Amino acid sequence: MxxxxxxxxxxxxxxxxxxxxxxxxxxxxxxxxxxxxxxxxxxxxxxxxxxxxxxxxxxxxxxxxxxxxxxxxxxxxxxxDDEVSAVWQTILNGKNRWLAERIFNFDLTHDNVNSELTKPDKQLSDKAFCTILKNRVFHGGILAKGSGMIKSGENGKGITSRWYPKTLRDRILAIGYVKDKIDFIExxxxxxxxxxxxxxxxxxxxxxxxxxxxxxxxxxxxxxxxxxxxxxxxxxxxxxxxxxxxxxxxxxxxxxxxxxxxxxxxxxxxxxxxxxxxxxxxxxxxxxxxx
CATH class of the missing domain: 3.40.50.150 (Vaccinia Virus protein VP39)
Structure with a gap:
């Protein structure tokens, strides 16, 4: 067959x-x-x-x-995956607007990224933000252990190569319109x-x-x-x-x-x-x- x-x-x-x-x-x-x-x-x-x-x-x-x-x-x-799960829980359980604005207003620099990622005792929403941050500034969007930050990136843009704050904000806010259809299970x-x-x-x-x-x-x-x-x-x-x-x-x-x-x-x-x-x-x- x-x-x-x-x-x-x-x-x-x-x-x-x-x-x-x-x-x-x-x-x-x-x-x-x-x-x-x-x-x-x-x-x-x-x-x-x-x-x-x-x-x-x-x-x-x-x-x-x-x-x-x-x-x-x-x-x-x-x-x-608890990091990916944190993003979906935050978006689908009522804090999508907070996450969208946090991304939109973040000043993306190496120092600021490192500061966020090394903060201890993160709340769920903070973990969600850091997950999106890593997903956008790490090579290939890879969250697994051993992945690291983009160096040169597209046209030498480095870590800003895949950071589109307005686009990300719009996507996260849009999900708010269909979230009642979706149940999430970690x-x-x-x-x-x-x-x-x-x-x-x-x-x-x-x-x-x-x-x-x-x-x-x-x-x-x-x-x-x-x-x-x-x-x-x-x-x-x-x-x-x-x-x-x-x-x-x-x-x-x-x-x-x-x-x-x-x-x-x-x-x-x-x-x-x-x-x-x-x-x-x-x-x-x-x-x-x-x-």
Whole structure:
């Protein structure tokens, strides 16, 4: 079965500039480039999805797109990383305006950044601000241990290369208009998936830390990939599971009899590679249609 599907990867690479940018994060491994496909997936039953669950929320672009474009009535975002979680809790639980203005009014210098990041005993909202700060001034937006500040950056702009205070403020304030649709859980993706296995009306968008780059990119990278495949195979609702295209991942898909397609994407270094999209069905999949 998989030999046929491996030939179905003749797609154009999505221009991410054509997709509305909703998230305050520049998230490594984010799925902005996949949004045209995700729209098709969410519309497959020709009605608004009642519940969409994103167990590895990260930068949240899929949840935000579903909320803003009215593709789902209710959305559950789950994230284990306490820094990323602090951002979503602050935005979704009533302090989005505080965070937006804190970012907009911050004087971005090396001294000021270091002062903020080294402050002890941070409140949740302060941790959220520092997370956005690190995400915007660290190489590649990487929050994992070992990452450091941008040096030269774009056109020699250094740490200001990715610091767009007005844009960030506008995005965070905009999320306030859809936050009532979104429930956020700081917790374990596996637990939330298990609790919702039998929910036939749920749509799961599952984008875990990948096997190859996860350790370098994320703090919470160490997951049981085979257990995730096993759980996915038990889901009664709809699901889309994304992974890097490796022999190990293909073997797990075959072991649990999960159907997949290949799709090209460009990395941050502008090289093209394939990713694997695993789904309960591909009736929604249209070749070379990226609208």
């Amino acid at each position: 998989f030999d046929i599907e491996e030939k179905r990867d003749a797609h154009a690479v999505v221009n991410v500039a054509s997709v509305p940018q909703r998230s305050p994060f520049r998230y490594p491994g984010g799925k902005t480039w996949l949004i045209p496909r995700i729209r098709k997936w969410l519309k497959q039953d020709q009605s608004v999805v009642n519940l969409m669950i994103e167990p590895f929320a990260g930068g949240g672009i899929v949840s935000l797109t579903a909320a803003f474009e009215k593709l789902a009535n209710h959305i559950t975002m789950v994230e284990l 917790g374990d993706a596996f637990k939330v998936i298990t609790e919702n296995l039998n929910n036939e009306g749920a749509y799961f968008f599952i984008d875990p830390p990948y096997t190859v780059a996860g350790k370098r990119l994320y703090t919470c990278y160490d997951i049981d990939h085979e257990e995730l495949f096993r759980l996915t195979s038990l889901i009664k609702g709809r699901y889309m599971l994304t992974y890097d295209d490796t022999p190990e991942i293909r073997q797990l898909a075959e072991k649990y009899n999960l159907e997949y397609r290949l799709i090209p994407m460009k990395t941050t270094h502008h090289t093209q590679k394939n990713e694997i999209i695993i789904s309960d069905n591909f009736s929604w999949w249209v070749e070379n249609d990226l609208r």
